[in-house]
Amino acid sequence: MADKVLMKGNEAIAEAAIKAGCRHYFGYPITPQTEVAAYMAKRMPKIGGTFLQAESEIAAINMVYGVASAGLRVMTSSSSPGISLKGEGISYLAGADLPALVVNVQRGGPGLGGIQPSQSDYFQSTRGGGHGDYHMIVLAPSSVQEMAELTVKAFELADKYRMTAMVLADGTMGQMMEPVSLDFDVTPPPEKPWATTGTEMKRKHNIVNSLSLVPEELEKLNIARFERYEQVKQNETRYEEYMMDDAEIAIAAFGIAARVSKNAVNEARKRGVKVGLIRPITLWPFPEAPFKKAAEHVKQIISVELNMGQMIEDVRLASECKVPVTLCNRVGGMIPSPEQVLDAILKASK
Amino acid sequence: MSTKQYLFSGFGGQGILFAGKFIAYKGLIEDKQVSWLPSYGPEMRGGTASCSVIVSDEPVGSPIVTYPDVLVAMNLPSLDRFESKVAPGGVIFLDSSLIERKVERTDVTAFYIPATKLAGENGFPTLANMIIVGKILKELGEYNDEGLKAALAKVISAKHADMMEVNRKAIDLGASL
Numbered sequence: 433m434a435d436k437v438l439m440k441g442n443e444a445i446a447e448a449a450i451k452a453g454c455r456h457y458f459g460y461p462i463t464p465q466t467e468v469a470a471y472m473a474k475r476m477p478k479i480g481g482t483f484l485q486a487e488s489e490i491a492a493i494n495m496v497y498g499v500a501s502a503g504l505r506v507m508t509s510s511s512s513p514g515i516s517l518k519g520e521g522i523s524y525l526a527g528a529d530l531p532a533l534v535v536n537v538q539r540g541g542p543g544l545g546g547i548q549p550s551q552s553d554y555f556q557s558t559r560g561g562g563h564g565d566y567h568m569i570v571l572a573p574s575s576v577q578e579m580a581e582l583t584v585k586a587f588e589l590a591d592k593y594r595m596t597a598m599v600l601a602d603g604t605m606g607q608m609m610e611p612v613s614l615d616f617d618v619t620p621p622p623e624k625p626w627a628t629t630g631t632e633m634k635r636k637h638n639i640v641n642s643l644s645l646v647p648e649e650l651e652k653l654n655i656a657r658f659e660r661y662e663q664v665k666q667n668e669t670r671y672e673e674y675m676m677d678d679a680e681i682a683i684a685a686f687g688i689a690a691r692v693s694k695n696a697v698n699e700a701r702k703r704g705v706k707v708g709l710i711r712p713i714t715l716w717p718f719p720e721a722p723f724k725k726a727a728e729h730v731k732q733i734i735s736v737e738l739n740m741g742q743m744i745e746d747v748r749l750a751s752e753c754k755v756p757v758t759l760c761n762r763v764g765g766m767i768p769s770p771e772q773v774l775d776a777i778l779k780a781s782k
Numbered sequence: 783m784s785t786k787q788y789l790f791s792g793f794g795g796q797g798i799l800f801a802g803k804f805i806a807y808k809g810l811i812e813d814k815q816v817s818w819l820p821s822y823g824p825e826m827r828g829g830t831a832s833c834s835v836i837v838s839d840e841p842v843g844s845p846i847v848t849y850p851d852v853l854v855a856m857n858l859p860s861l862d863r864f865e866s867k868v869a870p871g872g873v874i875f876l877d878s879s880l881i882e883r884k885v886e887r888t889d890v891t892a893f894y895i896p897a898t899k900l901a902g903e904n905g906f907p908t909l910a911n912m913i914i915v916g917k918i919l920k921e922l923g924e925y926n927d928e929g930l931k932a933a934l935a936k937v938i939s940a941k942h943a944d945m946m947e948v949n950r951k952a953i954d955l956g957a958s959l
Binding site: 436437438463464547603604607608609610611688691692694695698767769770 | 803806807810815816817818819820822842843844845846848936
């Protein structure tokens with residue numbers, strides 16, 4: 433246990449970001465992610481970094497745009513309603529091909545909603561969130577350790593593919609404490625010859641912009657961007673399979689829902705029901721392969737979500753509708769209990 | 783395998799989250815898998831507070847404790863709310879200086895600790911929570927000097943190091959009951 437400490441998920445994100453070399457944080461308080469900002473406010477001044485509580489979420493995301501343009505690792509964090517406000521800026525980041533990290537510790541919606549955990553921003557996150565054709569890399573941690581590790585991974589992937597990456601957590605993941613080890617390797621940022629770092633009169637000006645008024649050129653940019661997205665799909669899709677080898681029923685769940693589901697899988701196995709779990713770690717790119725494979729040997733897939741059924745659409749697409757996909761859910765800040773998931777499994781096994 | 787699920791509950795300000803954090807840290811020090819999940823939001827500002835703590839030999843699945851093996855209730859609303867949820871064979875520790883009624887369940891063990899009263903009489907009025915923690919450690923056979931010391935060192939920040947001794951006193955008082 434020597435190097436393990438108990439940390440809140442929100443704090444683990446903040447400390448991991450610092451470990452990843454992030455020295456610029458811009459945010460605006462909102463429950464249940466405020467500890468990210470509080471942690472940064474304490475730590476950044478001590479390490480020569482910048483913590484700034486902006487006047488609004490919109491201001492914060494545009495400050496992120498500024499630092500990202502200068503080629504430095506930068507982040508912001510918020511919770512659902514705040515992410516909606518950042519949507520415009522996220523779209524601009526995509527349009528300018530800027531690497532940055534956005535953290536969403538989700539709460540119940542729509543509107544101002546509530547402050548309890550939710551996964552109802554799945555569509556918003558995986559489809560881009562703002563206007564235009566684009567994606568973010570979306571990482572969904574399921575433990576405090578992963579909150580830390582995927583934060584580092586998000587910075588690395590953002591730099592590698594010049595994309596905005598999102599860590600998509602929820603109120604439970606942000607608020608809970610678990611042992612975490614922050615002893616991991618970080619890939620330093622690559623050279624960024626496109627960054628606006630000052631020419632020193634030695635090179636041409638770099639221009640970072642999302643405006644492109646000539647349709648022929650804008651079309652090319654969009655197509656090139658999606659070619660890059662294809663590479664991300666090829667190289668960066670991540671998931672965990674649990675007891676899937678002989679499974680006759682599969683659960684699809686991410687984040688907190690996957691933890692609850694794991695309890696239910698264990699309980700069902702004790703009762704002799706062959707059930708397994710597929711846990712997407714990247715929500716975009718969505719791990720299609722394990723679902724395609726599962727559809728060959730399971731008779732049903734149960735999508736366990738804290739929303740009215742969002743990821744279920746991707747599960748259906750990935751399994752090509754070869755087997756029934758059903759929903760087991762709670763919403764509005766409620767969390768499915770292991771018993772509820774177990775009931776769904778037992779019903780499916782009959 | 784052994785898994786123990788704790789639910790700490792009471793008013794905001796009674797040190798509910800702190801007591802839970804102590805138990806979680808003690809588990810961590812003893813190489814267990816642990817999780818700690820607070821109620822957050824309006825509760826923190828003076829209403830009811832609760833936190834879920836799981837200490838296990840296995841990786842912790844859901845961090846949410848719905849059916850606790852160990853319930854700590856430091857006020858009546860908490861006992862009213864959670865008594866029926868305690869797992870059969872479970873244990874309830876309650877502050878009998880603040881809760882007048884008895885536990886109604888017959889399939890659980892109850893310990894009545896006048897923690898708030900004792901804390902006041904002994905000169906550490908804010909540490910009723912740690913008196914109960916001491917009693918828990920004793921009754922569950924988890925009281926050991928080394929683990930205690932290490933866990934206290936983790937939950938009490940260097941800034942408040944002077945609080946270490948008095949916390950230890952409160953725990954020992956609870957363990958002596």
